Each structure stands twice: as C-alpha cells, then as structure tokens.
Amino acid sequence: MELYGRDVFIVHFGELWLRGRNRGEYISALNRNLREATGDKCLIINLRDRLAVVTDDKDKTRESLGHLFGISKFELARVSKPSLQAIRKTAEEMLLGKTGRLRIDAHRSYKELPFDSMDVVRCIAESIEGTGVTPSPRDHSMELSVSITKDHAFLSLERFKGLGGLPVGTSGKSVILLSGGIDSPVAAWYAMKRGAEPIYIHLHAYSDNDEAIASKISDITDILSSYYPHFKAYYLPSHFFQLAALKAGRHELVMLKRFMIMLAEKIANAESAPLIFTGESIGQVASQTPSNLLAEGYGVKLPIIRPLSGMDKEEIISVAKRIGTYEHSIIPYKDVCSINSKNPHTRTSVDTIKKLSAEMGLSRIASRTLKAAKVVER
Numbered sequence: 371m372e373l374y375g376r377d378v379f380i381v382h383f384g385e386l387w388l389r390g391r392n393r394g395e396y397i398s399a400l401n402r403n404l405r406e407a408t409g410d411k412c413l414i415i416n417l418r419d420r421l422a423v424v425t426d427d428k429d430k431t432r433e434s435l436g437h438l439f440g441i442s443k444f445e446l447a448r449v450s451k452p453s454l455q456a457i458r459k460t461a462e463e464m465l466l467g468k469t470g471r472l473r474i475d476a477h478r479s480y481k482e483l484p485f486d487s488m489d490v491v492r493c494i495a496e497s498i499e500g501t502g503v504t505p506s507p508r509d510h511s512m513e514l515s516v517s518i519t520k521d522h523a524f525l526s527l528e529r530f531k532g533l534g535g536l537p538v539g540t541s542g543k544s545v546i547l548l549s550g551g552i553d554s555p556v557a558a559w560y561a562m563k564r565g566a567e568p569i570y571i572h573l574h575a576y577s578d579n580d581e582a583i584a585s586k587i588s589d590i591t592d593i594l595s596s597y598y599p600h601f602k603a604y605y606l607p608s609h610f611f612q613l614a615a616l617k618a619g620r621h622e623l624v625m626l627k628r629f630m631i632m633l634a635e636k637i638a639n640a641e642s643a644p645l646i647f648t649g650e651s652i653g654q655v656a657s658q659t660p661s662n663l664l665a666e667g668y669g670v671k672l673p674i675i676r677p678l679s680g681m682d683k684e685e686i687i688s689v690a691k692r693i694g695t696y697e698h699s700i701i702p703y704k705d706v707c708s709i710n711s712k713n714p715h716t717r718t719s720v721d722t723i724k725k726l727s728a729e730m731g732l733s734r735i736a737s738r739t740l741k742a743a744k745v746v747e748r
C-alpha cells in the first residue's frame with residue numbers, strides 16, 4: 371500500500387527488548403494484539419523498527435493504542451518520500467493556517483541519504499518564514515518531529531505515551547488471585563504489563579457461582595480486559611473452607627490465604643501457567659507480615675509474584691484510578707477475607723501451618739472446591 375501523503379499512526383516498540391533475541395516473537399505478538407484491539411478497519415504495516423497503522427477512525431485507534439502493552443510511544447504522522455523537497459512540502463501543508471512557536475526535531479535512522487538532519491531542520495525553518503509559525507528551539511508551543519528512514523519520512527505534530535511493558539502473551543499464562551479489593555486488580559494489570567495472559571481465581575462467599583459471576587468481580591475483569599481481551603476466570607465457592615476453618619481460630623485468615631495459594635498452584639499446573647500473582651504489599655495488613663507471607667507460601671513450588679510488594683496504599687490507589695478499576699473496587703462487597711476472624715494472628719509459624727493444614731484436610735478441601743468451580747472464558 372502506498373503510504374505517501376497519508377496520515378497514519380506510527381507505533382514505537384519498547385526499547386529494551388528490541389535488541390533481544392526474541393524480537394520477532396514480540397513483534398508478532400504486538401501485531402496480533404494490535405489487530406484484535408483495532409478490529410478489521412485498520413491496516414497494519416511492518417516497517418522494520420516500527421509499525422504503521424492506517425485507520426479511518428483516528429479517535430478509536432488512538433484509544434486502542436493507549437491501552438496496549440508493548441508500545442513505548444505512538445504518534446500521528448503524515449508520510450512523505452524521504453527527500454528534502456517532499457519533506458518540506460509536507461511540513462508546509464501540515465503547518466498551513468497554524469500559529470505559534472515551533473520546535474523542529476529531525477532524526478535519520480538511514481544515514482545514506484544525501485542530506486542530514488540539520489539540513490531538514492533548516493529547510494523547514496526557511497519554508498515557514500513569514501507565516502504565523504516561528505521556529506523556536508526552546509520556548510515552543512508546537513513540536514514537529516521528522517523521522518526519516520530509507521523509504522519514508524514521518525512528520526508528526528502529535529505524540530502520545532504508550533503503556534510500555536511487553537505484549538500480552540509473550541510471557542505465557544499466569545494465575546492471578548483476584549479479590550474484590552483495590553490491590554489485586556492493580557497486580558493483575560502489572561502481570562499483563564509483563565506479558566502474562568491472565569487466568570483469574572476468585573474465591574467467593576456466595577452459595578452459588580452464578581451470583582459471584584453476576585457480581586462486581588465481572589465488572590473488574592471487564593475493565594482489565596480493555597488492556598487485553600482474553601482471560602479465563604475461575605469462580606470458586608469458599609463454603610468447604612469455611613466449614614473446616616472453625617478449627618483454625620486466630621490463624622483462620624492465614625489459612626485462608628494458604629488455601630488460596632494451594633488452589634492457585636493446582637490451577638497453574640493444570641493450565642501450564644508458571645507464575646502466581648497476588649496483590650499483597652509487605653506489612654500492609656495482618657496476613658501480609660513477613661512471617662505470614664512465608665508461612666502461607668510454604669512448600670509452594672511455583673514463584674509467587676507480588677508486583678505491589680514495595681508500593682504504598684496511596685501509590686496503589688493512584689494506579690487503580692488511572693487504569694479504571696478503582697471505582698469498582700470501592701463498591702461494598704462481601705469478600706471472604708472480610709468475613710474471617712477479626713483479630714488475626716500476625717506471626718503464624720510454618721509448623722502451625724503444616725499442623726493446621728493436616729487437621730483441616732486442606733488438600734482434600736481444595737480438590738472439592740476445584741470440582742465445584744465455574745470457569746468463564748473469553
């Protein structure tokens with residue numbers, strides 16, 4: 371397809387992994403995710419170190435690109451031939467009728483052309499002399515960036531920051547313990563940001579799975595799916611655990627966490643997912659003291675990733691607001707954790723965990739709970 375004269379979105383990949391061995395795999399994953407996010411209406415063209423997206427609906431495409439992991443930045447650019455004359459003409463067209471102070475930035479990734487980036491800046495500056503636009507490298511209100519490759523020049527006045535991270539799917543699948551709270555949806559977002567395809571597990575306090583599926587948990591998975599449309603969600607009843615938990619006393623909350631991690635490990639193995647993510651932050655609440663974290667995860671072979679472990683509640687809330695999950699998270703919800711013991715033990719030992727796990731028959735309860743699961747898949 372002829373690109374010259376067209377306005378297209380130019381998508382820049384994350385810089386770091388670009389140099390890695392898996393470059394091809396990342397770019398195909400980004401292509402695939404981009405195609406799904408933008409629908410049939412867009413045409414995606416591979417241009418060596420970037421992608422061009424040709425679209426009829428700029429607003430929708432801009433929104434989709436802003437929700438995709440694996441993009442460092444994107445811009446709306448007009449494409450011209452990589453010649454001084456064509457670049458100059460395109461810049462004149464783009465600036466026609468505009469007023470203000472303009473910074474011009476030019477960059478050549480192909481060095482064999484008979485002119486350099488300073489020639490481009492000079493040529494555009496000359497061509498706008500006497501118009502309402504004044505070249506001004508520092509104090510400027512507009513910025514025209516000109517990026518020149520072997521076959522194209524891309525001129526843009528509008529740039530947008532991407533989400534960064536890796537395209538979803540490039541890190542395989544991950545199991546994510548999802549509650550109705552503020553933190554775990556944020557942890558899920560970070561898991562996707564590192565390329566993980568989400569498999570959610572939610573342990574609910576309803577008597578029927580369908581009630582849990584109709585709850586705000588689905589609203590949260592819907593919001594998260596605006597960053598990647600596919601997920602699996604396991605809805606699991608907590609009543610088998612609740613009955614056995616009478617034996618746990620003040621250790622009930624830690625045992626509940628342990629139980630969730632056991633469920634997560636079983637599901638992760640069945641789904642060939644190598645990682646488990648949770649929304650814990652060190653020391654934030656009773657079940658998240660260092661000794662309880664150790665006890666809860668005792669014997670678990672898969673890595674438990676806690677992307678929020680070093681974040682304050684304030685920081686987590688600000689991410690939750692930005693990604694759109696916060697307003698659903700604060701809607702009152704009967705979470706299994708909140709109906710457990712009011713004065714939980716903050717230093718449960720591994721020995722206690724082992725003893726209580728055996729007394730409660732935790733492994734058997736986990737199998738029964740998994741048999742009673744309902745899975746939603748998109």
Ligand code: ATP
Pocket residue numbers: 546547548549550551552553554555571572573574630647648649650654655657658705706707
């Ligand atoms: P959140 O805001 O994510 O609920 P929290 O601050 O309430 O976290 P905890 O209640 O200790 O902290 O939960 C810690 C983690 O355990 C959660 O972030 C989540 O990953 C997991 N978790 C809690 N409740 C559930 C649940 N009902 N189903 C599945 N996972 C859960």
Ligand code: MG
Pocket residue numbers: 549550551552705707
């Ligand atoms: Mg919670």
